[in-house]
Amino acid sequence: MKPKYSLKGALISNLVPIVFLMFAAFAVPMSGLSIPYLLHEMISRLARDSLLVLSLVIPVLAGMGLNFGMVLGAMAGQIGMVLVVDWGLGGMPALLVAALLGTPISIGLGYFCGYILNLAKGREMVTSYIIGFFMNGAYQFLLLYCMGSIIPITNPELLLSRGYGIRNSMDLPNIRQVLDRLVSVEVFGMDIPILTFAVIAVFCLLIVWFKTTKIGQDMRAVGRNRAVANGAGIPVEKTRILAIIISTLIACYGQIVSLQNLGTINTYNSHEQVGIFSIAALLVGGATAENASIANVFVGVFLFHLMFVVSPMAGKNLIGDAQLGEYFRVFVSYGIIAVSLLLHAWKKRHEMLERRLLENDGKE
Amino acid sequence: MTNEKPLLSMKGIQKDFLGNRVLEDINLDLAQGEILGLVGENGAGKTTLMNILFGMPVIQQTGGYKGTIALDGEEVRFSNPNAALMAGIGMVHQEFFLIPDFSATENIFLNREVTRYSLLVEIFGDRLRTLDKAAMNERVVQVIKELGVNINPDTLVSEMPVSYKQFTEIAREIDRAKIKILVVDEPTAVLTETEAEALLAVLKRLAAKGVGIIFISHRLHEILNICDRIVVLRDGKLIKDISSGQSDVKSIASWMVGHEIGDFAFHHTENHRKTENFLSIDHLKVLMPGEAVKDLCLQVHEGEILGIGGLAGQGKLGIANGIMGLFPAEGSVTLKGKSLKLNSPLDAFRAGMAFISEDRRGIGLLLTQSIGLNIAFPLMQVKGGLLKKIAGLFTWEDKKKIREITSSYIERLDIKCTGPDQSVMELSGGNQQKVCVAKVLALSPQILFASEPTRGIDIGAKHLVLSVLREINEKEGTTIIMTSSELGELRSICDRIAIVNEGKIAGILPAEAPVEDFGLLMLGE
Ligand SMILES: Nc1ncnc2c1ncn2[C@@H]1O[C@H](COP(=O)(O)OP(=O)(O)OP(=O)(O)O)[C@@H](O)[C@H]1O
Ligand SMILES: [Mg+2]
Numbered sequence: 001m002k003p004k005y006s007l008k009g010a011l012i013s014n015l016v017p018i019v020f021l022m023f024a025a026f027a028v029p030m031s032g033l034s035i036p037y038l039l040h041e042m043i044s045r046l047a048r049d050s051l052l053v054l055s056l057v058i059p060v061l062a063g064m065g066l067n068f069g070m071v072l073g074a075m076a077g078q079i080g081m082v083l084v085v086d087w088g089l090g091g092m093p094a095l096l097v098a099a100l101l102g103t104p105i106s107i108g109l110g111y112f113c114g115y116i117l118n119l120a121k122g123r124e125m126v127t128s129y130i131i132g133f134f135m136n137g138a139y140q141f142l143l144l145y146c147m148g149s150i151i152p153i154t155n156p157e158l159l160l161s162r163g164y165g166i167r168n169s170m171d172l173p174n175i176r177q178v179l180d181r182l183v184s185v186e187v188f189g190m191d192i193p194i195l196t197f198a199v200i201a202v203f204c205l206l207i208v209w210f211k212t213t214k215i216g217q218d219m220r221a222v223g224r225n226r227a228v229a230n231g232a233g234i235p236v237e238k239t240r241i242l243a244i245i246i247s248t249l250i251a252c253y254g255q256i257v258s259l260q261n262l263g264t265i266n267t268y269n270s271h272e273q274v275g276i277f278s279i280a281a282l283l284v285g286g287a288t289a290e291n292a293s294i295a296n297v298f299v300g301v302f303l304f305h306l307m308f309v310v311s312p313m314a315g316k317n318l319i320g321d322a323q324l325g326e327y328f329r330v331f332v333s334y335g336i337i338a339v340s341l342l343l344h345a346w347k348k349r350h351e352m353l354e355r356r357l358l359e360n361d362g363k364e
Numbered sequence: 365m366t367n368e369k370p371l372l373s374m375k376g377i378q379k380d381f382l383g384n385r386v387l388e389d390i391n392l393d394l395a396q397g398e399i400l401g402l403v404g405e406n407g408a409g410k411t412t413l414m415n416i417l418f419g420m421p422v423i424q425q426t427g428g429y430k431g432t433i434a435l436d437g438e439e440v441r442f443s444n445p446n447a448a449l450m451a452g453i454g455m456v457h458q459e460f461f462l463i464p465d466f467s468a469t470e471n472i473f474l475n476r477e478v479t480r481y482s483l484l485v486e487i488f489g490d491r492l493r494t495l496d497k498a499a500m501n502e503r504v505v506q507v508i509k510e511l512g513v514n515i516n517p518d519t520l521v522s523e524m525p526v527s528y529k530q531f532t533e534i535a536r537e538i539d540r541a542k543i544k545i546l547v548v549d550e551p552t553a554v555l556t557e558t559e560a561e562a563l564l565a566v567l568k569r570l571a572a573k574g575v576g577i578i579f580i581s582h583r584l585h586e587i588l589n590i591c592d593r594i595v596v597l598r599d600g601k602l603i604k605d606i607s608s609g610q611s612d613v614k615s616i617a618s619w620m621v622g623h624e625i626g627d628f629a630f631h632h633t634e635n636h637r638k639t640e641n642f643l644s645i646d647h648l649k650v651l652m653p654g655e656a657v658k659d660l661c662l663q664v665h666e667g668e669i670l671g672i673g674g675l676a677g678q679g680k681l682g683i684a685n686g687i688m689g690l691f692p693a694e695g696s697v698t699l700k701g702k703s704l705k706l707n708s709p710l711d712a713f714r715a716g717m718a719f720i721s722e723d724r725r726g727i728g729l730l731l732t733q734s735i736g737l738n739i740a741f742p743l744m745q746v747k748g749g750l751l752k753k754i755a756g757l758f759t760w761e762d763k764k765k766i767r768e769i770t771s772s773y774i775e776r777l778d779i780k781c782t783g784p785d786q787s788v789m790e791l792s793g794g795n796q797q798k799v800c801v802a803k804v805l806a807l808s809p810q811i812l813f814a815s816e817p818t819r820g821i822d823i824g825a826k827h828l829v830l831s832v833l834r835e836i837n838e839k840e841g842t843t844i845i846m847t848s849s850e851l852g853e854l855r856s857i858c859d860r861i862a863i864v865n866e867g868k869i870a871g872i873l874p875a876e877a878p879v880e881d882f883g884l885l886m887l888g889e
Contacts, residue, residue, distance in 0.1 A: 209494075213494050215491035231420075231445040231461055232476075233446030
């Protein structure tokens with residue numbers, strides 16, 4: 001109820017990105033890396049990860065917080081990629097077929113995840129993390145035991161020497177950067193992957209448009225107050241499941257885009273870090289468990305990767321130890337989640353306290 | 365009325381909350397176009413009866429109900445509010461049923477938005493139609509105008525004064541196309557007489573169109589004014605079902621309580637000291653939507669009860685909200701020569717001020733917590749009271765003491781409950797209001813801002829609450845600044861009454877001044 005437009009208010013609500021920006025302002029010169037190099041890196045990484053992070057926005061809208069459900073979508077995308085590699089596909093058709101394969105899997109997993117999350121309302125973040133953990137088990141079982149035995153894999157190079165199970169990592173020579181390179185322009189010696197950004201833009205527009213639809217409005221209502229939404233006849237549970245399905249779908253496509261950019265698959269690792277990374281990036285971008293915008297996505301991916309790139313070099317130049325920078329990276333990604341959530345909880349508690357004293361607008 | 369089947373017929377309704385019977389064998393009919401007044405003491409069971417009709421989840425969650433409900437002669441049993449809505453029943457809830465972060469329009473059109481066709485509808489179905497915001501806003505402006513107020517359709521509910529919230533909730537119900545029965549549960553408790561009149565006129569118009577209306581209010585003159593028939597509940601039993609022509613305020617009140625009620629008025633004592641510099645408010649501006657205060661100056665004397673009256677929207681509610689830091693304020697407020705930090709609720713509390721908000725329903729009550737904790741909470745937070753220190757480090761709630769204090773307030777304010785450990789959520793509206801009063805009294809403030817302190821409280825208990833306020837004023841010397849939309853209430857307890865008009869003090873009169881003089885001030889003459 002305070003004036004929302006004050007400078008102090010703006011600073012507080014953007015505290016996290018501001019802290020990171022200040023840190024970057026200090027670390028970038030320390031690292032000794034050139035600005036054009038950094039810019040190039042950032043563009044490439046924005047193209048790689050924006051879609052993944054974008055997948056978190058819709059569940060936040062539906063009041064389901066920062067949700068690890070997207071990890072399931074990433075798995076689906078990865079399964080699609082493994083299969084197209086086995087089938088010997090390459091180029092754009094490979095990506096499209098992988099997306100096509102990933103779609104039903106993401107919808108199925110999203111439905112499952114949404115269903116479980118409906119049983120654990122208000123504890124979505126933790127619950128989805130645990131679902132991701134278990135589904136990772138299922139994923140490993142599928143790739144490590146079923147593929148090459150029950151599910152036929154024709155390309156022996158993909159298999160472990162024992163004859164079944166997918167190898168730990170695989171290169172994607174025919175897929176590497178096909179989307180990025182298909183249409184790209186050179187600006188100041190940097191390749192800008194126009195088509196990839198166009199795909200990302202389409203999804204952004206879809207999300208913006210989605211918010212203006214009836215279902216988007218229903219999601220907001222469910223996110224803000226389940227009891228009232230339910231009373232008005234909005235199918236709360238269905239709406240929440242839908243939010244998760246949209247999230248897993250975007251994450252599936254996001255993972256495919258990301259893998260083609262990297263050009264390799266770490267069969268058993270690539271998807272695992274995606275959840276933590278995406279949530280951390282979104283938080284760095286200034287989002288909270290209750291509010292996340294498209295701007296938060298891009299600011300977050302940019303700042304997070306900037307820290308990633310400069311901190312090892314900055315660490316080395318400062319203390320003479322690149323390893324320190326490495327630690328810092330890991331520390332940052334986990335730490336930022338904890339700190340942002342703490343900051344957020346503190347802010348909420350503070351507000352709640354004032355409110356309760358004043359008998360004003362306590363929800364629940 | 366006629367011999368046809370009644371529009372609504374409730375038979376043998378019985379409801380227990382965990383063995384606590386709150387409704388017993390209620391039989392009630394409603395005809396088309398009839399306005400039925402439902403009255404009863406706080407906790408008599410009015411809201412519960414209506415929640416049963418409307419299929420509110422709380423009823424199922426507590427074991428359902430016994431008895432039958434027939435709509436147009438056909439038996440119905442709604443398992444959720446949406447089913448009731450579909451059958452043509454609308455309800456204005458005593459505790460608002462709005463989404464605070466949504467605008468007026470979004471709330472009014474919740475799940476019945478005006479939408480436009482979009483191509484993707486063909487693939488994914490109707491939920492992908494896009495919202496037509498302009499059309500909705502236009503309709504909202506129209507409906508709200510009909511109610512005689514002026515609310516910007518884009519205002520967020522969380523930023524509205526409580527009367528606007530009420531109107532938003534009412535607008536949502538009356539705008540429904542195929543409504544047959546409308547239940548309005550204490551819609552006027554936060555409205556001034558003029559606002560209430562506009563609402564009553566709308567209800568009458570709806571009734572003339574054939575809508576059956578069940579109207580709940582503690583303002584008995586309103587009941588007599590618009591209702592065709594009056595049903596009185598007492599302790600969950602139906603005591604009287606009578607046409608309104610055959611009753612008057614006095615007899616309704618005695619049916620409600622079970623005994624005669626005398627008139628009440630307090631003696632005006634000149635007990636306050638006219639210390640000029642006790643609390644002085646200078647050039648106060650408060651940015652409260654709908655209740656803005658513009659450049660207001662006011663001197664409050666130590667130990668007095670100062671009333672603040674005025675028409676709705678003139679700013680009388682903004683004063684307390686501004687000083688207590690709920691809405692952005694500018695200007696200067698000095699207490700005994702010390703200037704108060706504005707826009708900081710905690711500082712206001714620490715300076716010895718406390719606030720009973722008119723917006724109880726926005727309920728900063730910790731709804732799921734016990735009555736005891738609610739009363740103790742501000743005391744612990746502001747004064748560090750009721751906490752035991754363990755090893756000088758950890759603080760612990762002093763449970764025994766909390767219970768003691770709570771029990772004393774339950775008795776003093778006659779809060780109807782099963783004990784200090786009952787959760788506030790399970791109390792009736794009026795009893796929740798009493799908890800709000802109790803938690804502020806427990807702070808023993810130096811200055812008490814009481815905005816609509818008797819809101820939703822029945823006429824018997826009203827006297828009780830007012831006399832408790834009077835008592836702390838006399839015994840503890842608490843200075844009270846009371847805001848109310850009922851002039852009669854102000855005149856019965858206050859020493860002086862300031863009338864606010866257009867965000868400024870139009871004049872201050874002694875409480876004994878003739879009613880007409882107040883009326884003139886309110887109109888700004
Ligand atoms: N969820 C609940 N659990 C337990 N008891 C409840 C619950 N809801 C209401 N009650 C009890 O039922 C009784 C009737 O409450 P109800 O809200 O119907 O009263 P009311 O007539 O609407 O009163 P008021 O005028 O104060 O609004 C009260 O004693 C109340 O404590
Ligand atoms: Mg009630």
